Amino acid sequence: MSIIKIKNSENQFDCDEQDTILRAAIRSGIKIPYECNSGGCGSCKFDLIEGKVLSTWDAPPGLSPRDIRKGKRLACQCKPVTDCEIAFGEDHSDTPDYIPQRRSVTYVGQRKLTADMSEFHFKDNFPARFMPGQFAMLTLPGVAGDRAYSMSNNSNEMGDWTFIIKKMPGGSGSDFLFNKLKQGDSIKLDGPYGLSYLRPEIERDVVCIGGGSGLSPMMSIARAMTTNGQYKNKKIIMFYGGRAPADICTPQLVSEMDANGEQLSCHNVTSDVELSAEQGWDGECCFVHEYVEKILGSSIPDFEFYFCGPPPMTAAVQRLLMIDYKVPFEQIHFDRFF
Ligand SMILES: Cc1cc2nc3c(=O)[nH]c(=O)nc-3n(C[C@H](O)[C@H](O)[C@H](O)COP(=O)(O)OP(=O)(O)OC[C@H]3O[C@@H](n4cnc5c(N)ncnc54)[C@H](O)[C@@H]3O)c2cc1C
Ligand code: FES
Known part of the structure; x- marks a missing residue:
């Protein structure tokens, strides 16, 4: 067991041999910046001020060559060998209800x-x-x-x-x-x-956007909103993007949900023009962010957004929302699937 102290803060926590520094911090209820917990995003970068750590992944994509030259490390990929003092950038995230x-x-x-x-x-x-x-x-x-x-x-x-x-x-x-x-x-x-969870206190209607297996958390949000009475007056507009028509499994999943068309609507889109024509797709064929803009247009800033999928898809949605439509960052919640 090692003790980890965070520089310029009162916070310190124990980290046992099974845990990375990130997981031990979250388990102790201490906020440090993170997103993927998988070495991909780089949000949990830290400076080692004192002590020794062991990295569980030699060259995680979340560290650039410059980061490595500067001695940065990832809290989600490091275990302490001794007691340590570490320093993070600022964290503005919320703390979810459940301790892992x-x-x-x-x-x-x-x-x-x-x-x-x-x-x-x-x-x-x-x-x-x-x-x-x-x-x-x-x-x-x-x-x-x-x-x-x-x-x-x-x-x-x-x-x-x-x-x-x-x-x-x-x-x-x-x-x-x-x-x-x-x-x-x-x-x-x-x-x-994860910090990209459904915020129960927010009054805005919800837009969920999933690409590929990014559907999983969007289904969790849609299932919660259609079964929990506290959301009954909030609309959910789902967008699902797959490459080809054979990827579109949402009609079956949506039909199983106990929701009427007033509360839940689902828009599916494919992106591969040739496969879509071959498989007789008569729906929209474009990238999912383009379809979001086509359907919602100038009403985009009125919604709370949740989205998940491969990094290029989440980057395109982020650009649409934050740059083109000036949606405040607080209205946007997403996970990139590295
Ligand atoms: C927050 C989040 C949520 C996700 N949710 C889903 C989901 O619901 N459904 C889904 O299908 N996918 C999801 N993914 C993607 C999933 O975690 C895997 O990346 C994906 O299944 C491919 O894994 P693989 O082992 O098949 O491929 P691989 O190419 O073998 O591994 C890919 C991923 O594994 C991790 N990895 C690889 N090597 C190492 C190593 N040495 N040490 C530590 N990590 C390593 C990295 O994150 C890498 O991106 C999610 C990813 C993230 C970050
Ligand atoms: S949280 Fe550590 S790299 Fe993403």
């Missing part, structure tokens, strides 16, 4: 949504508690580093955790999940994490 916990969950099964995307179901003996939009870290046997997956369901007493997961070509984590995991197997789950 490590647990062992049992694989129940998966239902296929498209050729390369399934909703995976795991079960635990204890209640599953998280905010809609958050994610958990899964430790997968034989896979280097944990993988982040966003829950597609809601907090529940039965211990159910579901995730919509896409099979990535050559990806070791998704290969394990799709091809090696057997019903009844146990894996380690640590969570919840």
